[in-house]
């Protein structure tokens with residue numbers, strides 16, 4: 001089975017029951033996030049999440065949004081809320097980072113390129129939009145997986161962001177790669 005078989009589409013509120021089922025199958029209790037926070041994330045203007053279906057059921061998803069470098073979304077946190085505007089400027093700073101909050105593939109379909117099929121168009125769109133970085137928090141021993149996709153661990157200088165990272169527990173790592 002090749003990655004070209006899988007065509008992602010935008011994640012919608014109607015997908016949330018299926019997303020929660022995939023999430024439960026992939027994560028221990030400690031990482032399960034609720035329907036309410038996912039619904040708020042989907043309603044955010046910075047949301048750009050994708051989903052894959054198989055036989056009419058959600059089988060994989062990539063929850064993502066346009067964010068800022070060195071800014072971590074805590075577990076159960078909302079998408080958005082950029083850094084404050086620079087003095088003298090209007091509004092908040094423009095996003096520069098594609099933030100991958102959560103990616104999960106139904107275990108029965110693992111290793112068949114579904115994750116790659118979600119990531120490739122996500123990075124491509126980010127490149128078109130002029131985002132310069134992609135960032136994420138690696139959990140569940142996935143650091144090696146992300147390194148193979150070009151991400152590298154990046155220390156966080158800001159104490160608030162380190163506290164947000166700590167909501168994922170021991171072993172969680174902030175990682176960044178360039179786009180383009």
Ligand SMILES: CC(C)(COP(=O)(O)OP(=O)(O)OC[C@H]1O[C@@H](n2cnc3c(N)ncnc32)[C@H](O)[C@@H]1OP(=O)(O)O)[C@@H](O)C(=O)NCCC(=O)NCCS
Nearest residue numbers: 026103104105110111112113114115116138139140142145
């Ligand atoms: C990580 C995950 C999304 C990969 O999905 P997938 O569709 O199986 O990935 P792909 O088929 O595109 O790629 C599979 C490759 O990734 C590797 N891989 C999968 N999980 C890995 C992990 N935790 N660490 C290192 N490599 C991993 C496989 O060994 C395989 O390698 P190969 O291509 O050299 O054979 C999936 O295993 C998953 O849902 N895991 C549970 C949720 C999770 O931990 N998400 C990441 C949190 S940051």
